[in-house]
Amino acid sequence: MNIKKLLIAGGSLLVCALALIASDHVDAPSVTNTTADIADFYAFEGSDTNNMVFLVTSQGLLSPTESETANFDQNVLYEINIDNTGDNVEDLVIQMIRRGNWMHFFGPVTPEQTGLAGGIVSDAEIQQRVLITPYQAEEIILETGNGFKYFAGATDDPFFFDIARFRQIIAGNASGFNNPGNDTWNGLNVLTMAIELPKSMLGDTETINAWVTANRKQN
Ligand SMILES: [Ca+2]
Numbered sequence: 001m002n003i004k005k006l007l008i009a010g011g012s013l014l015v016c017a018l019a020l021i022a023s024d025h026v027d028a029p030s031v032t033n034t035t036a037d038i039a040d041f042y043a044f045e046g047s048d049t050n051n052m053v054f055l056v057t058s059q060g061l062l063s064p065t066e067s068e069t070a071n072f073d074q075n076v077l078y079e080i081n082i083d084n085t086g087d088n089v090e091d092l093v094i095q096m097i098r099r100g101n102w103m104h105f106f107g108p109v110t111p112e113q114t115g116l117a118g119g120i121v122s123d124a125e126i127q128q129r130v131l132i133t134p135y136q137a138e139e140i141i142l143e144t145g146n147g148f149k150y151f152a153g154a155t156d157d158p159f160f161f162d163i164a165r166f167r168q169i170i171a172g173n174a175s176g177f178n179n180p181g182n183d184t185w186n187g188l189n190v191l192t193m194a195i196e197l198p199k200s201m202l203g204d205t206e207t208i209n210a211w212v213t214a215n216r217k218q219n
């Protein structure tokens with residue numbers, strides 16, 4: 001798998017997040033202030049370069065007080081969609097849903113249905129669950145010994161943006177960002193799901209397209 005192309009793909013995602021910052025953490029009206037809100041999606045190479053990491057943040061932005069009681073919604077299925085054939089249709093999915101104190105991960109597996117609808121692939125050959133790390137507790141990371149790692153819980157929002165400086169630049173009062181800038185959302189949290197897995201699980205390809213959806217259970 002071509003590492004450079006993967007890194008570029010990850011960079012594009014971050015650029016996208018920057019451009020959409022106003023709506024990024026608070027999305028369309030149907031999901032605003034709901035437990036199905038996606039904040040950001042990160043895809044990057046693991047410290048073991050044979051691996052990829054996918055990280056999804058949701059329900060931002062949470063104050064420390066809100067973080068004490070915030071939790072993943074058991075009726076919301078988060079799905080990482082992976083296209084490895086270049087047609088922008090997912091060939092594999094990784095599904096994540098809370099059940100009690102656990103976050104369950106299904107896949108990567110071929111979805112039963114592509115697109116926005118569909119159900120949990122509960123008979124996926126690869127599936128695991130990790131205890132959700134309580135707020136401010138030491139991280140519970142599940143390592144299954146075959147390159148897979150799993151995590152779910154409240155974390156500091158990894159997204160960094162200096163909104164005050166950004167506004168100065170837009171107004172013509174500054175020429176660029178400071179290094180380092182100010183983390184506008186310092187101290188605010190998100191609910192994070194993360195999976196690390198071997199790149200070989202993502203298909204025989206040099207590049208992938210990846211995106212995240214949140215589906216609410218329909219009665
Ligand atoms: Ca495809």
Ligand SMILES: [Ca+2]
Nearest residue numbers: 081114115116
């Ligand atoms: Ca899908």
